[in-house]
Amino acid sequence: MLGRDGIAGLICFAGSLWLLVLTRGLPHPPMVPIGPGFYPRIVLSITAMLAVLLIASDALARRRRRPGVDAPTARRNYRLVGLTFAIFAAYVFLLPLLGYRIATFIFVVALQLALQPAGERHWVRVLTVAVATTLVTHLVFEGYLFVLLSRGRWTGV
Amino acid sequence: MFELLGAGLLNVIQLKYLLPLFVGTLAGVVGGALPGVTITMTIILVLPFTFGLDPLQGLAAMTGVYVGGSAGGLITACLIGIPGTPSAIATTFDGFPMARKGQPGRAVWLGTWSSFWGGMLGGIFLIGATGPLAAFALEFGPWEYFSLFIFALSMVAGLTEASLLKGLLSGAIGLVITLIGTDPIMAVPRLTMGSEFLQGGFQFLPILIGIFAFAQIMTDIEKMGPAGSAEVHAVAAPSLKVSHLKVIGEILSRPFLLLWSTWIGILIGVLPAIGGSAANIMAYDQAKKFSRHPERFGTGTPEGIIASESSNNANVGGSLVTIMAFGIPGDAVTAVMLGAMIIHGIQPGPLFISQNPGLAYGLFAAYILAHPLMVLIIAAGAQLFIRVVSVPKAVLIPVVLVLCVIGAYALNNIIENVYVLLLFGVLGYALVKAGFPLAPLILGVILGDQIEVNLVRAIMTDSNPWLFLTRPISGTLIALSVASVILALWQHHRAQARMAQLPEQDVEF
Numbered sequence: 218m219l220g221r222d223g224i225a226g227l228i229c230f231a232g233s234l235w236l237l238v239l240t241r242g243l244p245h246p247p248m249v250p251i252g253p254g255f256y257p258r259i260v261l262s263i264t265a266m267l268a269v270l271l272i273a274s275d276a277l278a279r280r281r282r283r284p285g286v287d288a289p290t291a292r293r294n295y296r297l298v299g300l301t302f303a304i305f306a307a308y309v310f311l312l313p314l315l316g317y318r319i320a321t322f323i324f325v326v327a328l329q330l331a332l333q334p335a336g337e338r339h340w341v342r343v344l345t346v347a348v349a350t351t352l353v354t355h356l357v358f359e360g361y362l363f364v365l366l367s368r369g370r371w372t373g374v
Numbered sequence: 375m376f377e378l379l380g381a382g383l384l385n386v387i388q389l390k391y392l393l394p395l396f397v398g399t400l401a402g403v404v405g406g407a408l409p410g411v412t413i414t415m416t417i418i419l420v421l422p423f424t425f426g427l428d429p430l431q432g433l434a435a436m437t438g439v440y441v442g443g444s445a446g447g448l449i450t451a452c453l454i455g456i457p458g459t460p461s462a463i464a465t466t467f468d469g470f471p472m473a474r475k476g477q478p479g480r481a482v483w484l485g486t487w488s489s490f491w492g493g494m495l496g497g498i499f500l501i502g503a504t505g506p507l508a509a510f511a512l513e514f515g516p517w518e519y520f521s522l523f524i525f526a527l528s529m530v531a532g533l534t535e536a537s538l539l540k541g542l543l544s545g546a547i548g549l550v551i552t553l554i555g556t557d558p559i560m561a562v563p564r565l566t567m568g569s570e571f572l573q574g575g576f577q578f579l580p581i582l583i584g585i586f587a588f589a590q591i592m593t594d595i596e597k598m599g600p601a602g603s604a605e606v607h608a609v610a611a612p613s614l615k616v617s618h619l620k621v622i623g624e625i626l627s628r629p630f631l632l633l634w635s636t637w638i639g640i641l642i643g644v645l646p647a648i649g650g651s652a653a654n655i656m657a658y659d660q661a662k663k664f665s666r667h668p669e670r671f672g673t674g675t676p677e678g679i680i681a682s683e684s685s686n687n688a689n690v691g692g693s694l695v696t697i698m699a700f701g702i703p704g705d706a707v708t709a710v711m712l713g714a715m716i717i718h719g720i721q722p723g724p725l726f727i728s729q730n731p732g733l734a735y736g737l738f739a740a741y742i743l744a745h746p747l748m749v750l751i752i753a754a755g756a757q758l759f760i761r762v763v764s765v766p767k768a769v770l771i772p773v774v775l776v777l778c779v780i781g782a783y784a785l786n787n788i789i790e791n792v793y794v795l796l797l798f799g800v801l802g803y804a805l806v807k808a809g810f811p812l813a814p815l816i817l818g819v820i821l822g823d824q825i826e827v828n829l830v831r832a833i834m835t836d837s838n839p840w841l842f843l844t845r846p847i848s849g850t851l852i853a854l855s856v857a858s859v860i861l862a863l864w865q866h867h868r869a870q871a872r873m874a875q876l877p878e879q880d881v882e883f
Contacts, residue, residue, distance in 0.1 A: 221808055221809070222537075222540070222808070222809070224808075225808040225809075225810070226543075229543060229547065232550075233550070236550065236553070236565055239565050239567075240564075240565070243557075243562065243564060244560065244562060246559070246560055249559065249834065250833060250834070250837050251559070251830060251833055251834075252559065252560065253557035253559050253560050253562050253564050254564075255830075256553070256826045256829060256830065257553045257564065257565065260546065260549045260550060260553060261550065261553075263546055264543065264546040264547065264549075264550055267539060267542050267543040267546055268543060270539055271539050271540065271543060274539060293596040293597070294595065294596055294597070294598055295596065297595050297596070297598060298592050298595050298596055298803075301591075301592065301595055301771075302592075302799075302800065302803075305775060305796065305799070306796060308779070309779070309792050309793060309795075309796050312779070312789060312792065313789045321776055321779075324772065324775075324776070325772040325773070325776065328768075328771065328772040328775070329768050329769060329772055332595070332598065332767065332768035332771060332772075333766075333768045342769070346769050346772070346773070347772075350772070350773050350776055354776060354777070354780060357423070358422075358780060358784065361426070362422075362423065362425060362426035362784075363426050364422075364425060364426065364780070364783075364784040364787070365787055366780070366783070366784075367783065367789060
């Protein structure tokens, strides 16, 4: 059974092997001693080797560890992390469809609501922060720094 | 040199440069004062605002953030006992007890003026040493550069606290990321899986923002209660009135402590891999060892504050020397600074100072001027910054994430960079949860292309691989790389037993 490090090592090893296989399709120039696959193969081989060492060290550490002596871990709110990632991913994918202004307003409102406790939601503050963030960033970047922010394919704004 | 510096100072005191420098320093002080917002994060957030500026304006703003951020951490360290940045950890040891004894003004101003003097002395080193070191680096061929980059990478990977293997693997993952795109020999698409977007490779900035910002933000969110409680409460602002002459006198009456702490800060800044977070602890430790009254440390002694704060601002000068002379970053903060320079079209390295003297001395001038600005900003707003700490994370996090999206998007005005941001945000968080340090990964991403180019150049020039070992400078650097890994192995072996007994701790980025 693998631990956290072992799983991480396994993912790195599988990724390196897959990319190593992909380097086989790279051309080899006849006139120069090394081609485009030379350096990637070195890096990927080293990565694969380090990943194997990590898997081995994890297996050894798990064998040495006495049962029942795991250190207590602090409680973490992974549900909130997952929700934040989901809201952010939705924002990223809606950005080219709704445009910067609408998508940002919705995102700031949604994330504030997700991060605030249900009983302590201050709607005026939530809406003020969302409007201010959207307008100020839009004004500064488009008006002053000449950065053209995303326009929505669906909305045209 | 002095003529160029004078011209740089005259240039930077123009409003068009002074304003970004001031705003950058202000952002740095506020970001540094906010616990949980590191200097790295502040630089990332300020960077998009500099896209529309000319290179010197942008560099002035970034230098201001770096200098301001290194000092800003002391405000919360002294007044509420929470270091705003890791480089102010040791300031908490004596700054907070001094404030609790009813001398908050003395604590804050001892720290501020120590930062000022440490930073200015670091500036002398920066201005004096960059040119000669860059001239030395001009002797380097591709073998030496390759070995230097390997040395930097091995130092960063080896000095990570978690695990040497994970540090090395993290650096290797950074190198793997740079493999994707067009290869530098035949310009053929490599590992792009048919994607047109990937042919240009991943841009540095979205990777950086994704990895650092998400790792930081998501670990903060993890600690929020099930209801996402707003955990920071308003803090009563104490009076910070103090006799500045008296405080400056207190610092300058300890010249050995000031100079020694400054030197430690500079030295740690110059060395790859060790940053301000180590500098302040080491300077504090040295100050305690040299003190006639070591028992007073931790009870509110001025020596503790002077040592910590003078070293962390001197560290900025030392780090900038390494970036400007060799083009290699020392730690995560300087990696971001280097990335910022590259985005502004500046390639730091040995030729930078000779090819762009106006820009180089403009940066020196900005560094010097950032220090009095930092003092003025703290004088005007220290009490206000304490109130900023009370901004709930539920408000701060969405705003920070919006700025991250703009930063990634505005780089080329393409939405794909925002997808890259999300991808690397997930990867960064996953790596942190798996206990991987992020600094080696970022260094790998920054140095990857240069490592490949120099390796290829070296082999194209002479296919004898032994030249990497037989050329004196290259051989020395390779030997140092091996030594740093062996040293790290030894240190990890020693620490293993101790670490096995410790409970899960927060991850250092």
